[in-house]
Amino acid sequence: xxxxxxxxxxxxxxxxxxxxxxxxxxxxxxxxxxxxxxxxxxxxxxxxxxxxxxxxxxxxxxxxxxxxxxxxxxxxxxxxxxxxxxxxxxxxxxxxxxxxxxxxxxxxxxxxxxxxxxxxxxxxxxxxxxxxxxxxxxxxxxxxxxxxxxxxxxxxxxxxxxxxxxxxxxxxxxxxxxxxxxxxxxxxxxxxxxxxxxxxxxxxxxxxxxxxxxxxxxxxxxxxxxxxxxxxxxxxxxxxxxxxxxxxxxxxxxxxxxxxxxxxxxxxxxxxxxxxxxxxxxxxxxxxxxxxxxxxxxxxxxxxxxxxxxxxxxxxxxxxxxxxxxxxxxxxxxxxxxxxxxxxxxxxxxxxxxxxxxxxxxxxxxxxxxxxxxxxxxxxxxxxxxxxxxxxxxxxxxxxxxxx
Ligand SMILES: Cc1cc2nc3c(=O)[nH]c(=O)nc-3n(C[C@H](O)[C@H](O)[C@H](O)COP(=O)(O)OP(=O)(O)OC[C@H]3O[C@@H](n4cnc5c(N)ncnc54)[C@H](O)[C@@H]3O)c2cc1C
Numbered sequence: 001x002x003x004x005x006x007x008x009x010x011x012x013x014x015x016x017x018x019x020x021x022x023x024x025x026x027x028x029x030x031x032x033x034x035x036x037x038x039x040x041x042x043x044x045x046x047x048x049x050x051x052x053x054x055x056x057x058x059x060x061x062x063x064x065x066x067x068x069x070x071x072x073x074x075x076x077x078x079x080x081x082x083x084x085x086x087x088x089x090x091x092x093x094x095x096x097x098x099x100x101x102x103x104x105x106x107x108x109x110x111x112x113x114x115x116x117x118x119x120x121x122x123x124x125x126x127x128x129x130x131x132x133x134x135x136x137x138x139x140x141x142x143x144x145x146x147x148x149x150x151x152x153x154x155x156x157x158x159x160x161x162x163x164x165x166x167x168x169x170x171x172x173x174x175x176x177x178x179x180x181x182x183x184x185x186x187x188x189x190x191x192x193x194x195x196x197x198x199x200x201x202x203x204x205x206x207x208x209x210x211x212x213x214x215x216x217x218x219x220x221x222x223x224x225x226x227x228x229x230x231x232x233x234x235x236x237x238x239x240x241x242x243x244x245x246x247x248x249x250x251x252x253x254x255x256x257x258x259x260x261x262x263x264x265x266x267x268x269x270x271x272x273x274x275x276x277x278x279x280x281x282x283x284x285x286x287x288x289x290x291x292x293x294x295x296x297x298x299x300x301x302x303x304x305x306x307x308x309x310x311x312x313x314x315x316x317x318x319x320x321x322x323x324x325x326x327x328x329x330x331x332x333x334x335x336x337x338x339x340x341x342x343x344x345x346x347x348x349x350x351x352x353x354x355x356x357x358x359x360x361x362x363x364x365x366x367x368x369x370x371x372x373x374x375x376x377x378x379x380x381x382x383x384x385x386x387x388x389x390x391x392x393x394x395x396x397x398x399x400x401x402x403x404x
Contacts (some may be wrong), residue, residue, distance in 0.1 A: 001025065004144065004404050006149040006175060007136045008035030009167075010391035010400075011374025012157030013117045017033065018029025018399025019155075026126045029146065031133035031167050035121075038166040039158070042388065043102075047110035049089075050082040051385035051394075052101045064382040065390070066245070070182055072354040073379045075363075076393040080387060082385075085392050092116050102385050104356045137175055139367065153402040155362075155371040156397065161186055162375075170342070172376055176352050179367040182220035183352045185380070188246030188345030190383045195234035195255060195334035199301050203230035204296055211258035214246050214336075221246050221253075228257065241383045244339050245349040259302075259329050266295070268326045276314045279350040284314040286291040290325070302328050347387050353379040361401030362394055373398040 001024040003014045008030030020026045027285040028035060039047060054077055055061050065073050086096055086103060094116055095106035105112040121128060129147075138145040143152045160164070160171025173183050206229070213223040222240035234253065247253055260268055273294050276284065287310035290299025303310060308317070354377055356365045364370040375393035381387040 001153065001403055002151045003027070003153045004029060004137075004146040005155045005157055006137070006146070007157035007159060007167075007172065007374075007376075008032075009038055009157060009159050009374065010036070010388055011159075011395035012155070013121060014392050015155045015157055015371075015373055015402070017117070017120055017124065018058060018396050019403050020121075020124045020126045020341075021399065022403040024153075024403045027149070028121075028126060029132040029134050030128065030130045033130050035128055035130065038045075038100045038115060038163065038168070038262050039114045040110050040119075040195055041163070041166065043385075044106045044111055045280070046108050047113050048102045048104055048385040048388070049096070049113060050085050050096065050103045050389040052082060052103070053384075054082045054386060054389050064350065064384070064386045065317030066381075067276065067354055067377075067379045069354045069378075070378075071396070072357075073390055076397045077389065080353075080393040080396040081265060082389055089113070089116060091229055092120070112169035117205075120379060123267070125144040135171075137178070143369065145364055153369045153371065155373060155375060155402055157372070158367070158376050160351055161342045162188060162191075162345035162348045162376040164342065166269060168348075168375075169318060170262050170348075172346045173352060176364075176370075176372055176376065177264075179309070179364060179370055180340040181356055181364065181366060184350045185244065186348050186350040186381075188339050188342045189246060189348035189349035189380055190241045190342040190387075191244045191344050192231065192236040193234050193244055193247060194241050194340060196216045196337065197232060197234055199305065200230045200234055200334065203275050203297060203301060204232050206230050207237070208257075208259060208295060208298060209261075210239070212243060213256045213258070214243040215254045216251065220256075221270070225261065235334070238362040238383060241346070244345075245380060247336055247339050249338065252305050255334045255336055257332040257334070259298065259332055265326050266331060268329055269322065272322055272325065281314075285315065286310050286312040286314060289314050289317075290308060290329075294329070302332065305332070348375060349380045351376055351380075354378050360397065361404075362398035363401060369376075371398040371402050 005028045008028045066168040161166035161170030214221045224242040228237040372389040
């Protein structure tokens with residue numbers, strides 16, 4: 001059995017190892033000069049490889065994965081789950097640490113994961129051809145032709161459209177489209193959000209903890225809590241990444257930041273009163289009013305947002321002005337202009353439609369012997385190790401089935 005794997009990323013290398021260890025002769029074709037380049041950038045260079053909540057469900061649905069066919073990833077994730085993944089690396093001596101459910105190699109470096117995979121590929125005899133961008137796969141009664149070589153099976157593991165500098169510019173979809181597969185509309189996910197920056201650029205570099213809600217027509221679409229960073233283009237940070245896949249071109253959205261999620265309106269109100277009534281704070285002005293509670297610069301921007309002059313004496317603030325400050329602290333709204341695009345996105349939401357693939361084997365229903373795995377398919381995970389887990393799980397399924 002000769003198998004060609006197009007793409008030497010996380011899913012391609014996993015499929016290659018699985019197929020090779022089941023006895024097949026395997027060749028990886030990778031367009032970059034080395035396999036696994038993207039892996040080195042994952043998790044800010046630390047590689048957030050998986051998450052303890054991979055199989056978390058609500059009402060019978062996996063809650064960390066998105067697809068036009070939400071049930072598609074279930075089989076692979078159950079049959080090669082986060083524990084199986086960690087165990088596979090543990091067998092080779094890799095240690096892990098878990099931070100809030102997210103697993104990272106104990107070494108704190110993504111190269112630990114890549115080195116182990118590359119070495120294992122070498123040892124078991126996976127052939128790797130780098131600098132080979134595949135633009136054509138032909139099929140005849142004898143099998144497939146890739147780069148003038150005959151193969152019995154082909155596994156397409158070319159990733160999506162995000163981070164094109166790492167080899168994934170979206171051109172790989174065509175390798176499946178030429179066999180009649182279709183893709184839905186793709187969008188950048190796990191990326192920064194561009195907003196009206198009149199205020200955010202004045203807060204550039206400042207980090208705050210907030211509940212971040214993406215809203216459309218005043219309706220909350222999704223909320224996430226965590227550290228948000230202000231930037232000259234808008235906002236960034238884990239909760240922003242999480243919401244970014246919900247931003248669609250041509251539609252209007254708002255981001256609402258609750259800058260004090262642990263406190264109610266009434267509690268914040270009472271606290272502002274305490275600050276104003278503090279007998280040790282003579283001649284307190286609006287520009288310093290909020291600094292006992294939140295970052296001083298953020299406090300000043302909130303005051304400005306409420307159209308209160310910074311030089312206003314705190315004693316002279318009306319009840320309505322104080323109410324406005326409290327409301328803004330609980331709901332600091334920014335108009336969304338878009339995301340930072342595929343260039344900066346960690347993953348691609350959407351992809352090749354899964355309805356034409358068997359989710360037990362990852363084999364195409366339109367072309368026998370053709371398989372796909374990883375991000376090229378319409379399966380997207382949340383930020384937090386869910387996407388690599390999908391790449392590994394689907395890679396194992398494809399690698400196993402391709403040998404049969
Ligand atoms: C900066 C960054 C940080 C990330 N951090 C995390 C994280 O911490 N945790 C997590 O779970 N996920 C993370 N992700 C997402 C995760 O890396 C991907 O979802 C995952 O790598 C997808 O694996 P894949 O094998 O499907 O595709 P990829 O890893 O993208 O691999 C596809 C490979 O195919 C090659 N290729 C493409 N087209 C061709 C062609 N025509 N011919 C030959 N080769 C081709 C590409 O060069 C590439 O090497 C991150 C992504 C980025 C960009």
